[in-house]
Amino acid sequence: MNAPELMAxxxxxxxxxPKKAVEVRQASVIYPAADKPVHxxxxxxxxxxxxxxxxxxxxxxxxKTTLLRVIADLEPITSGEVLVNGLTPQxxxxxxxxxxxxxxxxxxxxxxxxxxxxxxxxxQNRQPEACKEIxxxxxxRVGLKGFEKKYPWQLSGGMQQRVSIARAMGFExxxxxxxxxxxxxxxxxxxxxxxxxxxxxxxxRRTVVFVTHSIDEAVYLSTRIVVMSPxxxxxxxxxxxxxxxxxxxxxxxxxxxxxxxxxxxxxxxxGHAH
Ligand code: ADP
Ligand code: MG
Numbered sequence: 173m174n175a176p177e178l179m180a181x182x183x184x185x186x187x188x189x190p191k192k193a194v195e196v197r198q199a200s201v202i203y204p205a206a207d208k209p210v211h212x213x214x215x216x217x218x219x220x221x222x223x224x225x226x227x228x229x230x231x232x233x234x235x236k237t238t239l240l241r242v243i244a245d246l247e248p249i250t251s252g253e254v255l256v257n258g259l260t261p262q263x264x265x266x267x268x269x270x271x272x273x274x275x276x277x278x279x280x281x282x283x284x285x286x287x288x289x290x291x292x293x294x295x296q297n298r299q300p301e302a303c304k305e306i307x308x309x310x311x312x313r314v315g316l317k318g319f320e321k322k323y324p325w326q327l328s329g330g331m332q333q334r335v336s337i338a339r340a341m342g343f344e345x346x347x348x349x350x351x352x353x354x355x356x357x358x359x360x361x362x363x364x365x366x367x368x369x370x371x372x373x374x375x376x377r378r379t380v381v382f383v384t385h386s387i388d389e390a391v392y393l394s395t396r397i398v399v400m401s402p403x404x405x406x407x408x409x410x411x412x413x414x415x416x417x418x419x420x421x422x423x424x425x426x427x428x429x430x431x432x433x434x435x436x437x438x439x440x441x442x443g444h445a446h
Pocket of ligand 1: 203204205210211212230231232233234235236237238239403
């Protein structure tokens with residue numbers, strides 16, 4: 173499969189971007205439950221600079237999705253503080269700071285590919301022609317030109333996920349939140365989408381917060397890898413990537429890559445041992 177380039181040409185928004193994209197300070201989340209409250213996150217501290225590609229990795233149930241949802245104003249914190257572009261998550265959401273890509277593409281089956289990408293723009297009451305123009309541009313950027321009139325069920329899983337990425341990018345979010353977006357795809361499709369996402373990040377330098385179970389995916393994509401402990405989720409270790417920003421899939425065979433993967437694996441194992 174070819175990797176069509178995600179972005180042909182694109183003009184960045186002129187709005188100045190604050191240096192600190194996300195600041196999470198001593199954040200804890202306790203979910204109320206009938207029997208016993210669930211302590212999902214415990215005293216998480218994390219600062220993300222604008223333009224970073226951050227991966228959250230950790231065992232299932234450790235609070236990765238919760239942390240993503242906290243940053244995106246989809247979940248309140250029980251204690252602590254969260255700032256996004258210097259604003260509260262709610263203010264940031266109102267300012268359309270986020271694009272969110274879920275594990276399952278979550279497309280509407282009765283809408284065409286174009287209709288799905290246009291939806292959030294239509295909900296903003298944009299002019300119909302503008303919605304269409306932006307949606308077509310986004311679809312071209314994810315290599316789906318020519319598929320506008322198809323319905324989601326006519327596309328492969330990888331293509332559906334590209335539609336949801338196009339939808340999330342439509343209103344030019346400063347921060348792209350991605351929750352295991354490629355987790356359900358076969359390895360070849362995942363490699364292909366990883367490569368495209370890496371190129372997209374290189375060109376646009378948007379801040380990305382990415383959740384994954386895959387060590388290779390985290391190492392290939394990230395500028396920093398946040399390793400989390402089993403529940404209650406804490407940050408065990410933050411690993412700075414030593415790889416250059418510009419990456420190829422073949423770098424996965426280099427000693428540098430393997431050393432990073434090893435470091436992530438060790439940190440995950442340490443978390444399990446305690
Ligand atoms: P991860 O994404 O790392 O798998 P989650 O953030 O989804 O973990 O969940 C962390 C923990 O909180 C899990 O034990 C999960 O069952 C629990 N949890 C998540 N959402 C809720 C909720 N709305 N109510 C109660 N418990 C929840
Ligand atoms: Mg999750």
